[in-house]
Amino acid sequence: xxxxxxxxxxxxxxxxxxxxxxxxxxxxxxxxxxxxxxxxxxxxxxxxxxxxxxxxxxxxxxxxxxxxxxxxxxxxxxxxxxxxxxxxxxxxxxxxxxxxxxxxxxxxxxxxxxxxxxxxxxxxxxxxxxxxxxxxxxxxxxxxxxxxxxxxxxxxxxxxxxxxxxxxxxxxxxxxxxxxxxxxxxxxxxxxxxxxxxxxxxxxxxxxxxxxxxxxxxxxxxxxxxxxxxxxxxxxxxxxxxxxxxxxxxxxxxxxxxxxxxxxxxxxxxxxxxxxxxxxxxxxxxxxxxxxxxxxxxxxxxxxxxxxxxxxxxxxxxxxxxxxxxxxxxxxxxxxxxxxxxxxxxxxxxxxxxxxxxxxxxxxxxxxxxx
Amino acid sequence: xxxxxxxxxxxxxxxxxxxxxxxxxxxxxxxxxxxxxxxxxxxxxxxxxxxxxxxxxxxxxxxxxxxxxxxxxxxxxxxxxxxxxxxxxxxxxxxxxxxxxxxxxxxxxxxxxxxxxxxxxxxxxxxx
Numbered sequence: 001x002x003x004x005x006x007x008x009x010x011x012x013x014x015x016x017x018x019x020x021x022x023x024x025x026x027x028x029x030x031x032x033x034x035x036x037x038x039x040x041x042x043x044x045x046x047x048x049x050x051x052x053x054x055x056x057x058x059x060x061x062x063x064x065x066x067x068x069x070x071x072x073x074x075x076x077x078x079x080x081x082x083x084x085x086x087x088x089x090x091x092x093x094x095x096x097x098x099x100x101x102x103x104x105x106x107x108x109x110x111x112x113x114x115x116x117x118x119x120x121x122x123x124x125x126x127x128x129x130x131x132x133x134x135x136x137x138x139x140x141x142x143x144x145x146x147x148x149x150x151x152x153x154x155x156x157x158x159x160x161x162x163x164x165x166x167x168x169x170x171x172x173x174x175x176x177x178x179x180x181x182x183x184x185x186x187x188x189x190x191x192x193x194x195x196x197x198x199x200x201x202x203x204x205x206x207x208x209x210x211x212x213x214x215x216x217x218x219x220x221x222x223x224x225x226x227x228x229x230x231x232x233x234x235x236x237x238x239x240x241x242x243x244x245x246x247x248x249x250x251x252x253x254x255x256x257x258x259x260x261x262x263x264x265x266x267x268x269x270x271x272x273x274x275x276x277x278x279x280x281x282x283x284x285x286x287x288x289x290x291x292x293x294x295x296x297x298x299x300x301x302x303x304x305x306x307x308x309x310x311x312x313x314x315x316x317x318x319x320x321x322x323x324x325x326x327x328x329x330x331x332x333x334x335x336x337x338x339x340x341x342x343x344x345x346x347x348x349x350x351x352x353x354x355x356x357x358x359x360x361x362x363x364x365x366x367x368x369x370x371x
Numbered sequence: 372x373x374x375x376x377x378x379x380x381x382x383x384x385x386x387x388x389x390x391x392x393x394x395x396x397x398x399x400x401x402x403x404x405x406x407x408x409x410x411x412x413x414x415x416x417x418x419x420x421x422x423x424x425x426x427x428x429x430x431x432x433x434x435x436x437x438x439x440x441x442x443x444x445x446x447x448x449x450x451x452x453x454x455x456x457x458x459x460x461x462x463x464x465x466x467x468x469x470x471x472x473x474x475x476x477x478x479x480x481x482x483x484x485x486x487x488x489x490x491x492x493x494x495x496x497x498x499x
Contacts, residue, residue, distance in 0.1 A: 023406075038461075039432045040407040231406070231433050301410055301430055323409040323432050352428070352435075 011056035012148050012209040020227055027230055028121035030057040035229040042232035043325040046195050049224025050154030052216055053233055055194075055201070056209065059123035059144040061116040061130065067137020068114050074273055075133050076106060077255060079265035083108040088175045088192055091263050093126060098254040098264075098275030098282065102126050103245050105192060107177060112138075117149075119245045148209030152216060153199030153228075153236075155368075160220040161200055165189065169200075183215045194233060196240025196366055238331065239324050239366035241293055247304055248291060248319040248333050256282035257335065258291050290341040291319065293363035296330035296349065298356035307350040308334045315340075318349065324365060331365050332358075372399065372491065374465055378441065378481050379490035382423075385465065386441040386473075386481060393442050393475040397429065400494040402464045405431040411457040413470055418446045420473060422480070427470065429460065440473065441484060448472035 008031040017024065022033035033054065035042060045051050063072060072080045077100075078091035088107045092100040102122040107115040118126045123144050130140045152161055162169050167180035167189055177190035185208040193199040204212055217227060234244070241259075243249050249258040256264065256279055264279045296302050302321035309315055321332030336345070345360040373379065377387035383401035386393045402408065410430040420426050420440040427438040449471050453459055460468040475481065485493060 034433065035406060038407050040409075235432060299410075299412075301435075303435070323430075325407075325432065 009057070011054055012206040013054045013056065013213055016210055016213055017054065017227075022227070022229060025230075028057060028119070030120055032057060033227075033229040034231045036227045039229070039231040039235065040325045042226050042228035043235050045224060045226040046154045046197055046228055046232060046236055047326050048155065049226075050152060050156045050160055050199075050220055051195075051226055051228030051232065052213070052220065053151040053153065053228050053230075054148075054209075054213070055151050055233075056148040056206070057120035058149050059118040059120060059126070059142070060147045060203070061118060061123075061127055062141045062143050063114045063116065063130075063135070063138055064112060064141070065135075065138030066112055067135065068112050071133070071135045071138050072106065072114055073271055075130060076104070077265065077273060077275075077279070078106070078263045079267050079270045080106060080108075080114070081269055085110055086176055086178060088177055088190060090175070092255055092260065093129060094255060094273060094275040094279070095251055096274050096278075097251075098256070098278035099251045100245065100249055100253075100255060100258075100260075101129055101251060103243065103249070103260070107188075107190070115143075121246065146205060147203050148206045150202045150204070150209065150213060150216065151193055151195075151199065152202065152220075152225075153193045153195040154197050154225075156220070156223045156225070157197070157199040160216065160223055160225060161189075164215065164219060172200075182212060185212050187212075194242055195236040196242070196364065197236075197368055232325075234320075235322050235325055238320050238322055238333070239326055239364070241333070241364040243291070243333075244320055253291070253335070254282060254287060255279060257287040257289055286338055288338060289316075289335045290338045291333055292336050292341045292360050293365055294332055294334060294347060294349075294358045295361045295365075296332070296356060296358045298358070300349075300351040300354065300356045301330045302332045302349045302351060302356070302358065306352075308336075309348040309350070309355075310336065310340055310345075312348070315347065327365055329365075331361075336360070373487040375487045378484035378486060379493075380423075380439065380441045380484055381493065382439045383494075384439060384441050386484070388475065388478055388481050391475050391478050392447070393444065393473045393478075393481065394469045395426075395441060395471050395473060396469045397438065397460065397464055398490070398494075399464045401436075402461050405429065405434055405436060405460075407431050408457045408460040411454050411460070411470075413449050413451075413454055414446050416446050416449055420444055420446065429457070438470065442473055442475045442481060443477065444473040444475040446471050447474050
C-alpha cells in the first residue's frame with residue numbers, strides 16, 4: 001500500500017466511481033475502485049451475468065514502423081509472427097534470466113503497427129526497457145494517456161454489447177479484436193479479459209469513457225450487469241489461475257516456473273530474445289520450482305506472503321491467496337520444488353502463527369463451461 | 372443507527388451490559404469498512420480477556436482485522452453459530468452477530484466508553 005500522501009493518478013471515470021458509491025483504494029500508483037455493492041456480489045455477477053470494470057490504469061505502448069515485427073520478436077517471449085491483423089497474443093518481456101519484466105498482450109493492428117497492453121505499475125519501466133533495447137526501423141510510443149479501457153466480462157457480455165455496436169461480435173474470436181464503434185464512440189473491441197469468463201475489453205479515447213460507461217451500465221442493468229471493482233477482478237483471476245504481476249511472478253521468477261512456458265516460443269523463426277537459453281533449458285529439462293495451486297484444508301485464509309512448509313521445512317510463501325467466492329473455498333498459489341509439486345502433496349501454511357494444513361490441487365481452480 | 376443500549380470503542384467494537392455480563396460485537400461502521408466477511412475466529416469459553424486486548428480475528432475477502440475486547444473479564448459464551456455463518460456480521464452487526472459474552476470484571480468501567488451519540492460523532496468525523 002502506498003502512503004496516503006502519495007499523489008495518486010485518477011482514471012477519466014474517477015468521479016463516476018465516486019458517484020456510484022465505490023470504495024476507492026491506492027493500486028499501483030492509481031486511485032481505483034476496489035468494490036461498489038460488495039465484492040462477492042460483483043464476483044458472482046461476473047460468473048453468472050456480467051460485470052463492468054474500469055481498467056484504464058493499464059498502459060498502452062505502440063510500436064510502429066517497418067521494423068516493428070523484428071523488434072518485438074527480439075524483446076518478447078512469444079512468437080509475434082503468428083499474429084494476423086486483428087489478433088492478440090499473451091506474452092512477456094523477459095529479462096536475461098528468463099523472468100518477466102512484465103506480462104503483456106501484443107495486438108497486431110497492421111503489419112507495421114502493434115500495441116502492447118502492459119501493467120499499470122510497469123508502464124514507465126517497460127517503456128524505458130523497450131527504448132533501451134534499441135528499436136530499429138520502428139518507434140515506441142507511450143499512448144497510455146490517450147486510452148481508457150473498460151472490461152465487460154461475463155456470460156452475458158456479448159448480448160449486452162451487441163445491440164450497441166455494428167461490429168458482429170460473433171465474428172470476433174477469443175484473443176481477436178475489431179475496430180468499430182460502440183454507441184457511436186470509436187473503439188477497439190477485444191475479446192480478452194482477466195476473469196476466466198467470456199467478455200470484451202473496449203479501448204476508447206479518454207474523453208469518451210464516461211459516456212460509454214454510463215451507456216453500458218444502463219444497457220446491462222436488466223441483464224444483471226454490475227459495476228465491478230479491482231477486488232472482484234483479483235478473486236476472479238485467481239479462481240481462473242491467472243498470474244498477477246508483482247505477486248505470482250516478477251523479475252526473479254522464470255516464465256517456465258510461473259507455468260507460462262506456453263508463451264515462450266523456441267521456434268527457429270522467432271530468433272533470440274533475453275533469457276531464451278535459460279527458458280529453453282527449463283522447458284526441456286524442467287525448472288527447479290513450479291507455481292502450484294493449493295486449497296486450504298484446515299480453517300483459515302492463506303494470504304500473500306504467508307510462509308509455506310513441506311514436512312515442517314520452509315518451502316516458500318503464498319504468492320496469491322484468498323477466499324474464492326464462486327468456489328467457496330480458500331485457495332492460493334505458491335512456488336514449490338518441482339519434485340514436490342504434484343496434486344495431492346500436503347503442505348502447511350503459517351497463518352499468523354497457526355500451522356494450517358493445505359494440499360496441492362490441479363488448476364485452474366475454476367474453468368467456465370463452454371456453451 | 373447505533374443502539375443506545377450499549378457502549379462503543381474507538382476500535383469499533385460494542386459492548387452491551389446486563390449486570391456483570393457484557394455482550395460484545397463489532398459496529399455497522401466496522402463491517403462496512405471490512406466488506407464481505409468470510410471468516411471469523413473466536414476464543415474458547417473460559418479465556419481471560421484484558422481490556423483492549425485481542426479476542427479474535429475477523430476477515431473479509433480483502434482484509435484481516437483483529438478483534439479487541441472493550442472490557443476485561445472472562446469469556447462465558449461464544450456465538451458458534453456466527454463462526455459457521457460469519458456473513459451475518461454484514462447483515463446484522465448489532466443483533467444476531469454478537470460474538471462473545473464476557474463476565475465483566477469492572478462493570479463501572481464500561482461507562483467510560485463512548486455512548487451511541489459520541490460514537491456516531493466519532494465515525495462521522497473519521498468518515499470525512
